Amino acid sequence: MKQIVVISGKGGTGKTILTASFAVLANNKIMVDCDVDAADLHLLLHPHIRERHEFRSGKTARLDKKICNRCGKCIVLCRFGAISDDLTIDPISCEGCGLCSHVCPSGAITMEENIAGEWFISDTKYGPFIHAKLGIAEENSGKLVAKIRQVSKDMAEKGRFDYVIVDGPPGIGCPVIASLSGVDCALVVTEPTLSGLHDARRVIEVCAYFKVPVKMVINKYDLNIDISKEIEAYSQSANIEVAGKIRFDSSIPKTLVKGITAVEGASEAVIREIKDIWKKISI
Numbered sequence: 001m002k003q004i005v006v007i008s009g010k011g012g013t014g015k016t017i018l019t020a021s022f023a024v025l026a027n028n029k030i031m032v033d034c035d036v037d038a039a040d041l042h043l044l045l046h047p048h049i050r051e052r053h054e055f056r057s058g059k060t061a062r063l064d065k066k067i068c069n070r071c072g073k074c075i076v077l078c079r080f081g082a083i084s085d086d087l088t089i090d091p092i093s094c095e096g097c098g099l100c101s102h103v104c105p106s107g108a109i110t111m112e113e114n115i116a117g118e119w120f121i122s123d124t125k126y127g128p129f130i131h132a133k134l135g136i137a138e139e140n141s142g143k144l145v146a147k148i149r150q151v152s153k154d155m156a157e158k159g160r161f162d163y164v165i166v167d168g169p170p171g172i173g174c175p176v177i178a179s180l181s182g183v184d185c186a187l188v189v190t191e192p193t194l195s196g197l198h199d200a201r202r203v204i205e206v207c208a209y210f211k212v213p214v215k216m217v218i219n220k221y222d223l224n225i226d227i228s229k230e231i232e233a234y235s236q237s238a239n240i241e242v243a244g245k246i247r248f249d250s251s252i253p254k255t256l257v258k259g260i261t262a263v264e265g266a267s268e269a270v271i272r273e274i275k276d277i278w279k280k281i282s283i
């Protein structure tokens with residue numbers, strides 16, 4: 001079983017368009033959307049949710065006014081100002097540190113787990129799909145990514161799947177690190193701009209730190225041939241294979257509008273380029 005994660009130094013590079021196309025091209029695979037802060041792979045894979053699970057993370061203080069003796073200790077000691085003078089806890093301000101529950105002499109404060117989001121196991125016409133939704137203003141997306149990565153790995157091993165294909169989060173933060181754990185290949189998608197190259201370099205450094213093998217794709221390479229050549233030169237110097245280049249083509253946004261993958265509706269030339277990339281990363 002091979003685990004492939006598609007990532008990018010920043011959002012909007014075409015990472016999800018490519019991942020969705022792999023859903024069509026790969027046989028016997030599980031698709032995973034680890035971009036939990038801005039999940040959108042479902043818009044192209046059209047899942048039917050089979051299982052829905054709560055994601056619990058972090059804690060919030062709850063105060064039982066019936067038990068409270070109104071000593072005011074918790075109000076004074078909460079450094080986040082989360083407890084008002086009338087002993088109401090503001091769940092947004094509460095950082096879940098637990099100090100108030102420790103100092104309360106009457107045991108009136110308990111710490112309760114937050115429901116920070118949901119994760120799903122779904123069916124699609126391309127096979128199983130594991131995805132998640134983080135609650136509004138919730139943190140710990142790295143923990144949620146780690147959870148769905150583990151679920152997909154277990155499911156792939158049990159069901160003898162050949163591939164786990166992951167749409168990773170953009171950037172270099174905690175969710176990206178969680179999405180890289182144990183993968184066989186990170187496919188870094190970049191665009192031919194100086195900031196694109198800079199961001200790609202940063203995420204490649206993260207991959208190198210965790211010893212994850214990297215391949216690159218230059219999306220819309222023909223928008224700036226000079227910078228595309230610069231990216232290729234950088235890849236060569238860093239010993240990174242460019243698995244392929246995808247042209248700028250107006251047929252791609254049209255597939256997005258229709259809610260279909262690029263390999264199901266883009267121009268022949270684009271489809272050929274994406275198929276070549278899949279051939280290079282699937283072996």
Ligand code: SF4
Pocket residue numbers: 060061077078079080081082083089093094095096097098099100101
């Ligand atoms: S858990 Fe911490 S942040 Fe939340 S109310 Fe208690 S002391 Fe304040």
Ligand code: SF4
Pocket residue numbers: 063067068069070071072073074075087103104105106107108109
């Ligand atoms: S520390 Fe406990 S008893 Fe004192 S005011 Fe706060 S909740 Fe009430």
